[in-house]
Amino acid sequence: MKIWKKMALGSAALLAALSLAACSKGSSNSSSNSNSNKSASLTLWVDNQQVPYYKKIVKDFTKTHKNIKVRVTQGPNGSANAKTDVGKDPTKAADVFEVPNDQLGQMAEAGYINPLSPEATKNVKNNYVTEAAKGVTWKGKMYAYPYAQQAQTIYYDKSKLSANDVKSWKTLTSKGVVATDFTNAYVMWPVFFSAGTKLYGDNGEDLKGSTFNSQNGVNAMKWFAAQKKNKGVMQSSNALNQLKKGHAQAILDGPWNAANVKKILGKNFAVAKYPTIEVGGKTAQMESFLGIEGFAVNSHTKNAKAASELSTYITNKKAQLITHKEAGQIPVLKSAINSPEVKSDPVATSVIEMAKPGNSVLQPKLPQMAAFWNGAAPLISGTYDGKIKPSQYKAQLKKFAKTVEKK
Numbered sequence: 001m002k003i004w005k006k007m008a009l010g011s012a013a014l015l016a017a018l019s020l021a022a023c024s025k026g027s028s029n030s031s032s033n034s035n036s037n038k039s040a041s042l043t044l045w046v047d048n049q050q051v052p053y054y055k056k057i058v059k060d061f062t063k064t065h066k067n068i069k070v071r072v073t074q075g076p077n078g079s080a081n082a083k084t085d086v087g088k089d090p091t092k093a094a095d096v097f098e099v100p101n102d103q104l105g106q107m108a109e110a111g112y113i114n115p116l117s118p119e120a121t122k123n124v125k126n127n128y129v130t131e132a133a134k135g136v137t138w139k140g141k142m143y144a145y146p147y148a149q150q151a152q153t154i155y156y157d158k159s160k161l162s163a164n165d166v167k168s169w170k171t172l173t174s175k176g177v178v179a180t181d182f183t184n185a186y187v188m189w190p191v192f193f194s195a196g197t198k199l200y201g202d203n204g205e206d207l208k209g210s211t212f213n214s215q216n217g218v219n220a221m222k223w224f225a226a227q228k229k230n231k232g233v234m235q236s237s238n239a240l241n242q243l244k245k246g247h248a249q250a251i252l253d254g255p256w257n258a259a260n261v262k263k264i265l266g267k268n269f270a271v272a273k274y275p276t277i278e279v280g281g282k283t284a285q286m287e288s289f290l291g292i293e294g295f296a297v298n299s300h301t302k303n304a305k306a307a308s309e310l311s312t313y314i315t316n317k318k319a320q321l322i323t324h325k326e327a328g329q330i331p332v333l334k335s336a337i338n339s340p341e342v343k344s345d346p347v348a349t350s351v352i353e354m355a356k357p358g359n360s361v362l363q364p365k366l367p368q369m370a371a372f373w374n375g376a377a378p379l380i381s382g383t384y385d386g387k388i389k390p391s392q393y394k395a396q397l398k399k400f401a402k403t404v405e406k407k
Contacts, residue, residue, distance in 0.1 A: 040068045040306035044314070045075035045085075045097035053326040054314065061313045068306045079293070086112050086298070095301040096311050099144055101135040101292040105205070105365035108138045113296040114304060115141040120312060131355060131362055132332035135292030138365050139205070144294030147315040148329040151354035152187065152288040153347070154178075155243070155261045156250035158270035166270075169277040169286065172250060173232025179239035179248035182224065182384040185376035187252055190287040193361050195220040195279045199372070204364030213394075213401035219280030221393045224383040235384070240264070258328045258347045271346050273353045290360040292332065324348070330355075372404045 046054045051074055058070045076085045079098035083106055086093040090112050099107065107113045116124070121142045124133050132146040156166050161176050172178055181187055192199070196216040201209020212220070227233045236242045239251040244264045252274070253261065262269045274286040295315060297307045313319065320336040323329040330351045331337050342348045354360050363369070379400055382388040388396055 038067065038303075038306070040303035042068060042070045042096060042301075042303060042307055042310055043094040044070055044072045044310065045079075045082075045094035046072065047078050047098065048074045050098075050323075050327065053322055057314055057319045057322055058310075060318075061310060065306075065309060065313075068303075068310065070310060082296075083107050083110075083112070090298060090300045093298055093300070095298050095303060095307040096295050096314075097298065099294060099296045100363070101144065101146075101294065102363040102365055102369050104136060104143045104296070105138050106367035106370065107296065108141075108143050109367055111299055113143050114299045114301075114308075115143055116145065117308060120145065120308065123312075127334055128332050129334060129337065129355075131290060132292050134203075135290070135362055135365075136294050144292075144296045145311040145315040146292050146294040146332045147320055148293040148323065149332050149351065149355050150254050150256070150291040150293060150330065151351050151360045152252050152254045152274070153271050153350040153354055154250055154274055155253055155258070155265075156270050156272070157243075157265055157268045159268040160249040161270075163270070163272065166250060166272050167275055168283075169275045172275055173230050175232075176249035177232050177234050177247065178250040178252065179234040179236045179242040180252045181237050181239060182227070182235055183237060183377055183381040185373060185380060186289055188224070188380045189376050190289055190361065191223055191277070191279065192217060192220040193287040194277055194284040195223070196284075199361070200364040200366055200368075204362055205366060207366065207368065207405055207407070210401060210404065213397045216280060217397045218393045221383045221388075221397070222390070223277065223279045224380055225386065225390070228384055228386060255328050255330055255347055255351050271350045273350055273359060285359055287358075288354055288360045290355050290362045292362070293329070368404050368406065371406065375400050375403050 044054065044058065051072055055072045058072050062068060062070060075082065075097060079100060082097055082099040083103040086097065086107065087110065124142060124146065128146055132149060136142050136144040136146050154166055161172065165175050166172050192212050197212040197214060197220065199210050199212065200206050234242055234248055239248065239253065240257060240260055242248040243251050274288060276283050277286045295311045297304060297311055301307045317333050317336045320331040320333050321339060321341065324331055324342060328347060330348050331342060336342060337352065379396060
């Protein structure tokens, strides 16, 4: 599931709907006083490929919640476009829907989603990994029930490359070819983190906290430019296909593509955390974005209590292990992470390793992330292609910093 392969999403549709949702900002939260024994009909939006197994999960839910009927259906344009789909008309959107954490700030500010109840909040804080709790928190309140963590890793052909080969970018690209996409900011922006810069501060909520407009930012851009001449680096918008054709021996990708990589590489499949890179004259861990996927309750639902109960159930241990088995999703509930099936999964262990501080950075949740995604990709690809010259690096970084800091 390519949840975190970010497309640059315009915010016009969302902004146009702000007034429609504003009236709901004072609405009850997910612990609404509605009677839990009251009959309720709910709609759950998930991605297309998730529908079959979520129907099974929901079937189990309704066995113990006989008063609640749930219709599981595909979201209009997928969870990656949750804020746009809900923003078109929140009153017609699903009661519960899947949402990536980088959209939570914008949706919360627009009044589209309910915060979790105190009980649910306590459960997440106590029983889920710390980064998952942080990922669904906006201005001190939690706005989604987390169920998966997603960080990119390196997949490679172990008949061509060894585990030691993929520990450093220099060795990797001297002994093989890695295919990646310099037009994808989700994949490539974290090089700025490796270079020592921050995006919206330490907590991802500080509008003036970005530090990429600096010499460290320039160093990251120099690294992008240098890869154009690196014979061991292949630019591709479809790295998976390059691996399949044998043109590349390694790719940078997420857990959503693990099953496809396994089909291509078969017995030669291997996975590891990102390598180190040389940036600004220093050796640094190549980092990735860490995304937290969760389910949010529509603030316009007529059945807030039932929607909260459904959200709690579809993110419990049993449900997280089902999504791991069916789609390779990596759990965030501690008990699920410690289960034998997850601990024995090399993809899961690599993602969990990448999710640690120093290896990845939690995706910021500020509404300005829409502007960030729109502008980051051309900044990186222009540098890689040479369209942005070294003499322009500082000016381009300054211009971009102003763009992503606008209120």
